[in-house]
Amino acid sequence: MTSSYGPLINLSEASNHMGHFVQLLVFVHRSTPVQYKLSTGGEIIRTDIQVGDDTRPFFSVSLWKKELRSIVAAGDIVLLRNVKITTFRDVFEARTVDWSSLLRLVHPYQSLVSKSAIELVAECRMGIVVKEKLSKVIEWVQRTGYIAIDNIEPNDRQYRRLSRNWKVPEPNKFRECPSLSEVLCLNSHCKAIFSASVGEIFLPITWRPIGESENENMFISRRLYKPADNNLVEDLICTGCRLCGSPLHQEQGSIVGTNSVPLYCEKSSDRLHAVSLIYRPFMLYLWDESEHMPLLVKNNAAEKLFGNIKAERVYLCYKEYKRDITLNPGCIAENSSHGGGTRIRSSPEAAGASDAKHCSSDAHEKQESMQNLQCNKNINLFQIWLVVLKLLLQRGKNSPLKFEVAVNASLDTENGRFEMISVSTPCFETIRCLE
Ligand SMILES: [Zn+2]
Structure with a gap:
């Protein structure tokens, strides 16, 4: 048995334990795996679980251990041991480390409905502290009537598809799908239109060797808030064909399974x-109440997703920005958290970054002010792009977007079965009609 460190805490007290290891006894609302099979054979898995207890109804835990994924299910009450409290975008969450473990205390969910708290606690072979907390969590779930949000099993998908009696689709006509589970059922070449929320941008790094510790860098949302991460633009942008979106270097492996240009x-x-x-x-990970799904996004579609900002502009502006930091460290010093450098500062010094006289000498004032004008014009576009990315990846805070995708039934979901064509913000009427 894994030895336990840190206290068993209420979720409402998580902020007091920042950076420390704790134990959590929680109800699992939802479990969402984020996974990708690399063409090199490796596989990265992170599972996000949304949990709650009697002191705080919703809290996020990311499980980075593959073994834990198979144990956890929506509707369980679990004891998480040795998880670390961290913050992500100013929100507290917990994440697992190598020595974290997970113990199911109530499973399956049906037993929460059919048995009383006293019966369930009596079945638990843990110490008194755990039993007391377990009793509170069970009573909370039973009182509030929270239900598990289950992922649909592949068998159910098959069944639903068969029982639905589809019409034969016309190849180039968009088919409106009310939910992602319907989209996942599409098994012929066609185009589909549906609403879903953006969860994550996953960038498989296959063009350069990376260590296991860098796996997390493939999840872009994690990198937007890292002050030291200045490789984001270099990773996300490369030389390639703007029409078909293929990278044009042999070593820059294509996402759709083939490494050749x-x-x-x-x-x-x-x-x-x-x-x-x-x-x-x-890959863009999309979510709705029923399902989650990876969507392949190539250059043209990515431009639409990023507010019509072209990769070339972002890259050039980023290079200007970087050069400016090197040449004028004082000028940008206030802004040097540049991985997350879009934070607007109200101090006059920070405003000075856009003020030519702040960083120019008398002798070259005019020339430098021209240069600064130029560089500021560029900085803004790179920074605007970062803001767009951050807004896009505010999981759970955005309305669903409306996606148009091409379905290539001969490919796996993780290899580009669904490729994004376009995206738009639906009006309220549309959302209601799709629901
Ligand atoms: Zn091309």
């Missing part, structure tokens, strides 16, 4: 690639 461009009338800086293909 396509000889002819499938999106160009003369079959030639149009070379420029592009957004590297990535």
